[in-house]
Amino acid sequence: MGIAFEDVPPVRDFPSYRGQRHVPGLYWSATTGRHVGFESWLERDHAMLLDFDPQVTGFASQPFWLFWRDETTRRGRSHAPDCLARAVDGTGLEIDCRPVDWVDLRSAVAFSVTRQVC
Template sequence: MAVRFRGDDGAFVDTTLRRLPVEEVLAGRPVREFRSWQGRRHYSGWYWSATTGGHVVYESRLELARILLADQDPTVVAIAAQPFLLEGVDGDRKRRHVPDLLLAHKDGTLTVVDVKAAARVADPKVAAQFAWTRAVCERHGFGFEVWTGADAVLVENLRFLAGYRRPATIATELVPAVIDAAVVPVAISALERRLGLSVPQWLVRPVILHLLWRSWLVADLSRVLGGDTLVSAEVVA
């Protein structure tokens, strides 16, 4: 299975999937450049990832949503967008395909992700492309995922929490106190009031939201976040 990727110097590298230098791919550049033009239907751009400490490209808001989920997922340690070009034979035809994402996980596994609107997944051409990609990935030890979206409330909560993903935006010295105060489930507003007795209350909420982003505090993110949302401390590995 032929593969082409781009290193961090921008140069293209040709290899095979079996011999793919995954670390170079994860540290490299998107294999396909995207361009913007007036009237373009897709919303594209660059997202700063707390996981990678760098920017990840996306070509649609749906791709951005999947990147948000990956960036907030504590089991994901690296994210690469448009990581490589796959080229191979599928029956009597030759296929070329650039997956949307490559995710590396703490346990050493890798997941190739294709993002597609739910309405398009049933298209025979799309389904055939994904079936081929899945088979290729499984033969070479990669996981494969077709992602069509997630619960709207969850995604919007993550969009909001992402505003607090940078440690530089919070009073990091308050992190231990917030975690200690949330050993048992407590409402966000009550947690703010409790800690606000000893420190400025306006410093507390950003820390709570940052810890929710990092999963050091946990809450039911399928419900709209608010002052009455219960949070509790998660044991940090």
């Protein structure tokens, strides 16, 4: 028997340093009974919405890494999705939180690969 994605710790830390543009932190989730990390207010807001959704049974931040080779540059790429939520019916929902005007080509490719895999 395996471990559900929503029960794993984040695959990377949520660094905090002077002068950074975003605000990382921990959100206490009633759904999970533990802290869920976030790297921005937008991610925190998503966590709060998931926590209040009766159809969500669990969620985790940065639950896994995806690795692939970029076909145009032939370089290795990686991406850790912002969140994974589990619904009452057992299905999962992968969530990447980024304001639309902050999605550059590199991010769009990572989100597309994640969508295809999930």
